Amino acid sequence: MRYNDVIYLISKTIEYDDYGNPIEKPIKRKVYANRMRVTTSERYEAGQQGLKPSKRFEIYSFEYDGETSLKHKDTTYNVMDVDERGDKLQLVCDKDVGT
Template sequence: MRHKEVIHLISSAISADSIGNQIETDTERKVFANEYSVGTSEYYNAASSGLRPAKMFEIYTFEYRDEAKLRHNSTTYRVIRSQGRGEKTILTCERVAADG
């Protein structure tokens, strides 16, 4: 299967400004992925732990650097599980609620 979906893996770094306040800076990297729907059993197993998986993406393992968030089609997701399978890694994600 071809990786036809574009996702942006988001890594965060914390730095200090001139007066010592901590500032979180996000860095995005574009990678190609396969998109999968979350299966019923996986959804309910995660829901029992308070998680709400919404999407799954398969990417090449060498492209994943333990990022905690990703963006797909203007929606930000939090990676709740990464599962390595040889040269591919599956990322299970839940949607990040908007502020406010």
């Protein structure tokens, strides 16, 4: 498979302004991924818990550092599940409705 979809893994850091107020800053890293299909059984099982998985991406394991969200084509997704498969892993995501 070709890794021809660009995603941005997003982690967050806390910085402080001049008054000591915490400000959450996103840090984005560009990664190439394979977009994969979310299976019907995954949708069903997640639906039982009130979740709605909408995307699945495969990346190399060494590229993932515990990020909790990602961006793909101007849409932000929350990482719901990480499925490790040897030197690759799959990120199951749901659309972030807050953005």
